[in-house]
Structure formats: structure tokens, C-alpha cells
Amino acid sequence: EVQLLESGxxxxxPGGSLRLSCEASGFTFNTYAMSWVxxxxxKGLEWVSGIGNAGHNTFYTKSVxxxxxxxxxxxxxxxxxxxxxxxxxDTAVYYCARNAESxxxxxxxxxxxxxxxTVSS
Amino acid sequence: xxVMTQSPDSLxxxxxxxxxxxxxxxxxxxxxxxxxNSLAWYQQKPRQPPKxxxxxxxxxxxxxxxxxxxxxxxxxxxxxxxSLQAEDVAVYYxxxxxxxxxxxxxxxxxxxx
Numbered sequence: 519e520v521q522l523l524e525s526g527x528x529x530x531x532p533g534g535s536l537r538l539s540c541e542a543s544g545f546t547f548n549t550y551a552m553s554w555v556x557x558x559x560x561k562g563l564e565w566v567s568g569i570g571n572a573g574h575n576t577f578y579t580k581s582v583x584x585x586x587x588x589x590x591x592x593x594x595x596x597x598x599x600x601x602x603x604x605x606x607x608d609t610a611v612y613y614c615a616r617n618a619e620s621x622x623x624x625x626x627x628x629x630x631x632x633x634x635x636t637v638s639s
Numbered sequence: 640x641x642v643m644t645q646s647p648d649s650l651x652x653x654x655x656x657x658x659x660x661x662x663x664x665x666x667x668x669x670x671x672x673x674x675x676n677s678l679a680w681y682q683q684k685p686r687q688p689p690k691x692x693x694x695x696x697x698x699x700x701x702x703x704x705x706x707x708x709x710x711x712x713x714x715x716x717x718x719x720x721x722s723l724q725a726e727d728v729a730v731y732y733x734x735x736x737x738x739x740x741x742x743x744x745x746x747x748x749x750x751x752x
Contacts, residue, residue, distance in 0.1 A: 553741075555689075563681075563689065563732055565741040579740040580640075613688055620695070621672055625679040625736045627700065629688035 520544040520628045522614045527633030534604050534637070540597040540614030540630055548572070548592040551617035551624055554599050556610035557632070564610075567599065568617065568624070582608075604637045611635075641665050641735050645744035651752040658720040660747045662733035667713045670737060677737035680709055680718045683746075684729045692731075693718065725751060 526538040538554070553568040567588040568577045576588050587600040597614055611632040618627035642665040652658040668677045676696035681689040691700045693709035696716055706721045720727055728751060733744040 562746045563683075563734070563743040565734075565739075565743070568739065568741075577739045618691075618694070621670070621675070623670060623677050623736050624741075625677075625691065625694045625734070626681075626689070627691050629690070631688055 520616065522616065522628060522630035524612065524614050524630045524633040527612065527635045529636045529638065530604055531639050532605060532637055535600070535602045536604065536635060538599040538601065538612055538614075538633060538635070542595045542597065542614075542616070545616070547590075547595040551619065552590065552597045553615045553617055553624075553626060554588065554597075555613045555615050555626065555629075556608075556635075557613070558607075558610040561610075566612070569597070601635070604635075606637050609635060609637050640740055641668065641738065641742050643733055643735055643742050643744040645731075645733060645747050647747060648745070649748040649750065651750045652720075652723050653752045654725065655722050656752075658723050658727070658749055660718045660731050660733075660749070662711075662716040662718070662744050664714045664716075664735055668735045668737035669713055676712055676716070677735055678709075678711070678716050679734045679736060680707075681732045681734065682727075682729045683732065689732065720749075723749075723751070 523541045554566040569588045585603045613632045614630040615626035616628040617624035678696040680693040683689045697709045730746045
């Protein structure tokens with residue numbers, strides 16, 4: 519059974535940093551690209567960042583580029599999101615999602631339960 | 640960025656009736672490699688993560704009931720739920736995966752009338 523377990527969320531002051539983790543199980547982690555998707559309270563879904571299966575290719579939405587870094591450790595079956603210079607508008611539930619690949623395109627077939635990040639003074 | 644716009648924002652349908660949700664992309668998401676549309680639909684129930692329902696605009700994910708169907712091409716897409724069940728109450732999102740940044744529609748809240 520595919521499982522994705524996020525951790526690392528919490529309350530942080532504006533300008534602060536936080537590192538999210540997503541521990542994967544139930545599938546061969548190093549054969550799948552992965553993504554982070556966030557959802558602000560009461561709002562819709564926003565893709566934040568993605569990483570290729572080998573960790574060489576990374577992608578970011580404009581609003582987090584230069585502040586967030588996605589990475590992965592296949593020896594630990596874990597995906598990370600290092601978030602620096604946090605802003606109030608980064609407040610959201612952050613979901614880890616597995617990227618299903620089909621003909622070179624990727625959509626999200628499994629999601630974790632999410633971890634809440636609150637940026638506030 | 641490709642902008643995804645859903646309509647309506649909310650919808651109330653009687654049990655057993657049909658629900659139709661529309662999604663429009665600001666540019667075509669037709670993937671020339673396989674001539675399919677890079678469009679997915681997700682269902683999100685309260686306090687749960689999203690669940691994949693449909694990909695390639697019309698391919699149902701394994702285990703999804705056949706009352707859920709997707710259609711459309713190019714820039715205009717539809718999610719149809721025939722014979723609405725109580726457990727279908729949720730927010731539904733369309734998403735394009737044609738190019739990064741992957742983008743979602745704003746969501747459509749489906750309720751029972």
C-alpha cells in the first residue's frame with residue numbers, strides 16, 4: 519500500500535525557515551518523480567515544487583523560487599522541502615504527492631495527509 | 640502560466656441526478672506526443688487530501704466508480720457524475736499537467752439539494 523507521511527510543519531515567524539519531510543513507503547521511491555502541493559486555509563490547490571526520480575531535475579512555482587528547495591534522499595525514501603524567508607502567504611497545508619508518469623507527463627496519483635505550516639508573528 | 644477556470648463555483652444536485660462541472664484552460668493542453676489532453680480531475684472531501692479521479696481528460700483511475708466520467712479536448716473539459724450519491728459531496732478540481740507550473744482550477748463545491 520502506497521503511503522506518504524509528511525512532517526515538519528508548525529508555527530514560524532515571518533522571515534524564518536522550516537524543513538518539511540515526506541516519508542514514502544509501499545512503492546519503489548527512486549522510480550517516481552515527486553511534488554509538493556499546498557492549500558491555504560479555505561482555498562484551492564497550488565503546486566509548489568517537483569523533483570525528478572533521480573533528483574537531478576527540480577521545478578518551482580514563481581512565488582517560491584529562490585526561497586524553497588526541494589530534494590530527496592532515496593536511501594531514506596524521503597522527500598524534503600526546505601523553506602526559507604517564509605511569508606504570511608506561505609501559510610498552508612503542504613501535501614506531498616507522488617507523480618504518476620504517462621508518456622512523459624506527470625499527474626498526482628497518491629497524496630499524503632498534509633502538514634500545516636503557519637507563518638505568523 | 641496556464642490559467643484553469645472552473646464553473647460553477649458551487650453546485651447543488653439531488654440524489655440520483657446528474658452533476659456537471661466545467662473546466663476551461665487558457666491555452667490548449669493537447670499533448671501532441673500521444674494526441675491526448677493533459678488534464679486531470681481530483682475530488683477532495685472535507686479534512687482529506689485530494690484523490691485522483693480522472694487523467695488524460697477521460698481515463699478513470701483504478702477503483703473510481705463508473706458514474707464519474709471526463710470529456711473534452713483542447714481548452715474545454717467536463718466532469719460528469721451520473722446518479723449522484725451522498726458520498727460524492729466534495730470539492731472537485733481540474734488540473735493541467737501539460738507544462739509547469741502545473742495549475743489547478745479554483746474548485747467546484749458539490750452539495751446535495
